[in-house]
Amino acid sequence: MERSRRAVIALGGNAMTGPDGSATPAAQRDALRESSAHIADVVASGVEVVLTHGNGPQVGNLLVKNEMAAHVVPPVPLDWNVAQTQATIAFTLADVLDAALAARGLSQRTAGLVTRTLVDADDPHFRDPSKPVGRFLPREEAERFVSLGQTWEDRGERGWRRVVASPEPLSVVDSPAIHALAAAGFVVVCAGGGGIPVSDDGRDGDGLRGVEAVIDKDLTAAILAREVDADTLVIATDVPNVMVDFGTPSARPLGRVTADELREHAAAGQFERGSMGPKVDAALRFVDAGGRRAVITSLEHIADAVAGTDAGTVLTA
């Protein structure tokens, strides 16, 4: 297997939150410090690395603050919250990853880019928001936010929960800047939370504008990897391999697979919709669009995955 030259690595929630899912500054730094050791190993192998990451618990915390201060400070839209999580995760990761790179005698340093992702203002998901975000609230409290234009759903005993659109990412607006930084030798942290969703709705003739939505970070990673000309897309998660027949006696990990095989498993409903499903989908999209190799594996195996050894679930063109 040919070596990688440039890899996009998408970090899941476990790379940046505590074992209990906590997203406090201390828990986030501790988790990112561990992740940085594995990322620095990849950089040490001579590969240009572009990092992207999720932001679920982090956005959840910001939504709570928005709600609780709404009568004093006007709540900001969800695109602002996504932007906010990009910056806090990027600088925390830059601090610990720079230290890990320096500890290995490497000259590369980390750069965090505020990143916008283009979505279609007419994406059908805007008419049918389905992605739950934030905490559960009693009906009477939720209704106040419904009156402000938000969509909340009755989730039974646990209460009401806000749902937002999760539109398809079309393009990473800031890909050229990401490419420039990677080419200049930086490890780039970008497109966090799938990117800040923006669209051009034609209003005011003043260009792109944030929209209230969240974008699947793995689907954005697949587009980003193509746009910055990465040969390898690594989707880092909390398991070493994608499993089929999970939870049954015939359960087995997938190693090397072709796109056709993986598509068949997906069509057979092997992968959970909110979990492994989008990761498999992202891997397929990358390879279908001309990408060389997509790997789904755990953080511990990303260096092997990028080096081309048989770690994780490996999808090749």
Added chain:
Amino acid sequence: MERSRRAVIALGGNAMTGPDGSATPAAQRDALRESSAHIADVVASGVEVVLTHGNGPQVGNLLVKNEMAAHVVPPVPLDWNVAQTQATIAFTLADVLDAALAARGLSQRTAGLVTRTLVDADDPHFRDPSKPVGRFLPREEAERFVSLGQTWEDRGERGWRRVVASPEPLSVVDSPAIHALAAAGFVVVCAGGGGIPVSDDGRDGDGLRGVEAVIDKDLTAAILAREVDADTLVIATDVPNVMVDFGTPSARPLGRVTADELREHAAAGQFERGSMGPKVDAALRFVDAGGRRAVITSLEHIADAVAGTDAGTVLTA
């Protein structure tokens, strides 16, 4: 006067908040759209532009949210809030500035970089925090935050207010990435709010770490301008010129001045400590450190200022 090749432009609060100081998303976008017209004029003149900006009202809003949700979501430290404002201001500015650049047929686009500024963990300002941030609270509410380690001061009738350290910026950690983006043709938005304050306190051997402080954005701009090899530092504010004898019959605007003249005025107490003082200080530091020209003027005049015509208060080496 020789033309500029690369300019750092520091935007004041008026460039990004409503006429009443409002920092709502709509007010911020409206203000930044107007500012973008002037910035695009500078880019159109063939100058590489690096933008930095303040974040006072924006940080204030985040502090309120921190306070009001403190019993549900652990408050994040001030360095996180600075980071958060960098991202929201950068992407909003990128949206409207990209449109202004495209409208002029220019190929440059905007890139927002999450930026850390190094401060000394032993900076004496940490022992004597003096910069007021956030809103006034009644004593009993303030005391809850004092018990969490924050410093609050009794400000009389208006109540208590938090004060934080405003340490000296030593270096912009991410200057190399800013330089790389500017050299690749991007208008860079960076070091917002003076940069995310970080220091190396030697703890854990894991590198830099955010510290609770705010850094004067003009002082950071002066360092940034030297580090990215800009010939011109423009400090954009809400008046066309620095005034001497302000509020007296002999009041007059300063045009071209030498460092010695400006220093004399400063020593005579001509410039207000929390307002024009740091701007004059930053201009002097830039030129003293080898910078060619520092200009303090209003947004309307920044294109003339960078072009080298006699707009604003112009300090040359």
